[in-house]
Amino acid sequence: MAYTPDAIKTITLSSIRLPLAVPISDAKVFTGRQKPMTEVAMLFAEITTTEGHSGIGFSYSKRGGGPAQYAHAKEIAEAALGEDPNDIAKLYTKLLWAGASVGRSGLATQALAAIDVALYDLKAKRAELPLAKFLGSHRDSVRTYNTSGGFLNASIDEVKERASKSLEDGIGGIKIKVGLPDSAEDLRRVSAVREHIGDAPLMVDANQQWDRATALRMGRTLDELGLVWIEEPLDAYDVEGHARLTRTLDTPIATGEMLSSVAEHRALIDARACDIVQPDAPRVGGITQFMRLLTLADEAGLDIAPHFAMEIHLHLAACYPRETWVEHFDWLDPLFNERLETKDGRMIVPDRPGLGITLSDQARAWTVDTVTIG
Structure with missing residues (x-):
């Protein structure tokens, strides 16, 4: 035709x-x-x-x-x-x-x-x-972890309760926030969640609030807890500091969500300033730019874990050659008539055409x- x-x-x-x-x-x-x-x-x-x-x-x-x-x-x-x-x-x-x-x-x-x-x-x-099939997917589901239950405004008991609920709902990993002025309280919260969820995948996110000395000290302590990654330990634009942590710590370093161009990500990737790149399609300009980033990250041998916007990123993560993670946030659910399915620790790529969402x-x-x- x-x-x-x-x-x-x-x-x-x-x-x-x-x-x-x-x-x-x-x-x-x-x-x-x-x-x-x-x-x-x-x-x-x-x-x-x-x-x-x-x-x-x-x-x-x-x-x-x-x-x-x-x-x-x-x-x-x-x-x-x-x-x-x-x-x-x-x-x-x-x-x-x-x-x-x-x-x-x-x-x-x-x-x-x-x-x-x-x-x-x-x-x-x-x-x-489906968008993933249109772009050329490598898999029909992606590992998923929950963030929305682990914010610092929640008590540790609330975080533990939400972690249990997420795992029961088929979500594969749990991420909690750290970066408090009191590092001892950070460690208490992380240790409590680790004990609560056992050997389930656990990530932490400092949201750029540590200086280099604190990040190194905390990273060495957190190395003992078997985390999947430490996210944004330093300022998002501190490429040198992230590179040093990546070389020094056993726990993988993840960052990149705040960057808003391919050029900024390229600096991060070229310096090997992380083990896991966390691009955000809405922040870098959409899918056109995101797919450029996937190529750069793949050539560098890095893993990816896109930030937020799972309705978009599920499709894009499914197109990466190696296994990825996608972030589960239920915040946007009221905006759409459809829901994404989680099962056995993974988020399922929907079979609906395109993104598969309607307002x-x-x-x-x-x-x-x-x-x-x-």
Whole structure:
């Protein structure tokens, strides 16, 4: 069958405020650098074409930045109108240049990520394939671990209870937050969870709040607990410090979630500043850039564990040549009509075309602003 030309007809952008049931605190709150998180600002892009195809994608911001992402996306989206939606790489470059005065990372990439993801969703749905199959998957399920139950605002008894529930629900590993000003309390919490879950996979995340000396001292102590990884022990941009920890400690080092460009990740990878790269598709510009990162990480022999946004990252992690982890967060569940399945420690790639998600009525109710371009 001959290819039928198609063109982007409309792009609908929506700013959605997702409220959290309780204020969430990680180490950045206890060190006084941030306030507790009460909501997640979501940016959704819904694309339609002249041939009747459609796609949906999203980006997000925790704490500040949501309104700015929405505003930037509104400014650049018109550049995609009339273009062939199949030319995703071309469109990524065009959109990036449309907003180039604010750079090629950070806000600029996070705003266009929602459009980029929507284009992949559209193209995979047009092919009637799940996104993972469309991209070329290596597996139909991915190891998964839970983070949302391990924040520092929860008591250790609450963390243990939630860990048990996660494991009972078929989630394979548990991650808890550390990085408190009192390192002894960190160790008490980690030891308590390790004892509680036995030999189940356990990860810790310091959210960038240790200095180099503390990270080394804590890392050496944590080496005795058989952790899967220590996440963000240092400032996200401290490549040299992360490289030193990676060489010194037995426990693997994981980082990268805060980086918002391929160039920033390349510096991390070239320096072998981690054992596990944690890219975030909405932060680096969408799937176009994420797939570039997968190639770089694979060539360097590194593992990956994408950050947040499991609805997107499950498909992308399934495309990596070696086994990966995907982060289970139930925060976004109210936004979608569908649910991802976990079983025997793994998250199952859905058989629905594209990302396999549709916006719920609740998501529409939480929409604070929307605009259709085209």
